[in-house]
Amino acid sequence: MGRLITKANNPIVLYVSGGNTQIIAYSRQRYRIFGETIDIAVGNCLDRFARILKLSNDPSPGYNIEQAAKKGKKYLRLPYCVKGMDVNFSGILSYMEDKMEDLLKEYTPEDLCYSLQETVFAMLIEITERAMAHCGSDEVLLVGGVGCNERLQKMMGIMCAERGSKLYATDERFCIDNGVMIAHAGMLAYKSGTRMDFKDTTITQRYRTDDVLVTWRDD
Amino acid sequence: MEELKMLKQGAEAKLFTCNYLGKPTLIKERFVKTYRHPDLDSSITTERIKNEARCISRCKSAGIKTPNLYLVDFDRSRIYMEYFTNSITVKDFIINVVKKHASDNFSQLNVLAKIIGETVRKMHINDIIHGDLTSSNMLLIPKVGILDNDSTWLNIANLDLVMIDFGLSFIDGSTEDKGVDLYVLERAITSTHNDFPDLFNKILEAYKSYSKDNLKEIISQLEDVQARGRKRTMVG
Known part of the structure; x- marks a missing residue:
């Protein structure tokens, strides 16, 4: 889907949403997961942080953090947890939970939103860059709900420019519309010869990225 | 000594080779990541250089083969170590x-x-x-x-x-x-x-x-x- 919209050829994919945080690259008929969160998803981290700060859920906690972060000025050093191509976020959350009262004496909520974004996005960019170096790829595709965040897109853009690589992103019409993605994957599978009676079809919500055999690519 | 040859640009460091005190040497120079906040960047860089040097010398004393450490230069974010020309x-x-x-x-x-x-x-x-x-x-x-x-x-x-x-x-x-x-x-x-x-x-x-x-x-x-x-x- 992302390749169709953006015309990217064989990108490293950073998939960031409320439920998932994965670095994905294609190899031998599967989209393989090179790195991912080993505890909670980045979107989940943002949502829970918004709850600690009592930010509004309207239109979404992540959006409100993004807007507040634009007004943040003072940077607070937070736990930075990268292990190879994996990341974890729960340490940052518990740090914030434990110290919130004291922190708010020195920092505004906007400062904390800013610091959180700067920290977790830097972690994501770092593992993306490491995956690019590891796989020798010069394309990045940013997908998932958190992929709509403009600061994340900007940081990713800077990293790509410095490497001489290209960043592809889809806009929110495609970033979050799972129906279109499933339909498109189904069409690709159909075109490559998969056949099934409608009455035999089922739903698996927990399909992992690397469970799917990719029959529609021959590279 | 300072005749640097760029070997490779990795994800977070440039690797150079040179001859340091008569030995083939690899210089790992971490560079600034402009996408991240300058405070975060400098603390990550310093911390990683320290840890890298510490772990290499600890491996040595544990009998695990690693490149020999020659020099750590915080001002230039560099580590000088042994270069394996044949590997x-x-x-x-x-x-x-x-x-x-x-x-x-x-x-x-x-x-x-x-x-x-x-x-x-x-x-x-x-x-x-x-x-x-x-x-x-x-x-x-x-x-x-x-x-x-x-x-x-x-x-x-x-x-x-x-x-x-x-x-x-x-x-x-x-x-x-x-x-x-x-x-x-x-x-x-x-x-x-x-x-x-x-x-x-x-x-x-x-x-x-x-x-x-x-x-x-x-x-x-x-x-x-x-x-x-x-x-x-x-x-x-």
């Missing part, structure tokens, strides 16, 4: 052995897996967490006295394992970090060498049989992290 990454070794050596692939890889498993175990016994265990961060060099010809590079018996790139390493006694370290290795091995699904298990077997100290806790941490990854619902 191959474990990643390339596996690929080459598979390509050119079809008959005894498996025994070669078994021996290699045993060496890797035991080396990682030795690091963990000494509380060294590598942080980025991949087949690209392990080198093979000819053993002392072995002549360098084409067949040298296809036979593990001729080669010594050298651990490199301690850029994400740190010292920690906790079983959790050791479990995660193994998990990082598993992910790297299974995604890079997906034509050998058994390779990581072989490494883990060697890891387990080398020493029993704290083993149960580490393995249960590994299984814990594996489960967190594999059972994660793919919704949203």
Whole structure:
């Protein structure tokens, strides 16, 4: 889907949403997961942080953090947890939970939103860059709900420019519309010869990225 | 001395080669990442240089082969270390052995897996967490006295394992970090060498049989992290 919209050829994919945080690259008929969160998803981290700060859920906690972060000025050093191509976020959350009262004496909520974004996005960019170096790829595709965040897109853009690589992103019409993605994957599978009676079809919500055999690519 | 040749630009450092005090030397110079906040950037850089130097010298005293450390220069974010002019990454070794050596692939890889498993175990016994265990961060060099010809590079018996790139390493006694370290290795091995699904298990077997100290806790941490990854619902 992302390749169709953006015309990217064989990108490293950073998939960031409320439920998932994965670095994905294609190899031998599967989209393989090179790195991912080993505890909670980045979107989940943002949502829970918004709850600690009592930010509004309207239109979404992540959006409100993004807007507040634009007004943040003072940077607070937070736990930075990268292990190879994996990341974890729960340490940052518990740090914030434990110290919130004291922190708010020195920092505004906007400062904390800013610091959180700067920290977790830097972690994501770092593992993306490491995956690019590891796989020798010069394309990045940013997908998932958190992929709509403009600061994340900007940081990713800077990293790509410095490497001489290209960043592809889809806009929110495609970033979050799972129906279109499933339909498109189904069409690709159909075109490559998969056949099934409608009455035999089922739903698996927990399909992992690397469970799917990719029959529609021959590279 | 300062005649630098750019060898490679990695994800976070430039590698140069030069001659330092008469020895072939690799300079690893971390560069500023402009995408991240300057405070975050400088604290990450300083911390990693310190940890890298610390872990290399700790490996040395534990009898694990790494490049020799020559100099640490914080002002220029540089580490000077031994440069192996003759080496191959474990990643390339596996690929080459598979390509050119079809008959005894498996025994070669078994021996290699045993060496890797035991080396990682030795690091963990000494509380060294590598942080980025991949087949690209392990080198093979000819053993002392072995002549360098084409067949040298296809036979593990001729080669010594050298651990490199301690850029994400740190010292920690906790079983959790050791479990995660193994998990990082598993992910790297299974995604890079997906034509050998058994390779990581072989490494883990060697890891387990080398020493029993704290083993149960580490393995249960590994299984814990594996489960967190594999059972994660793919919704949203």
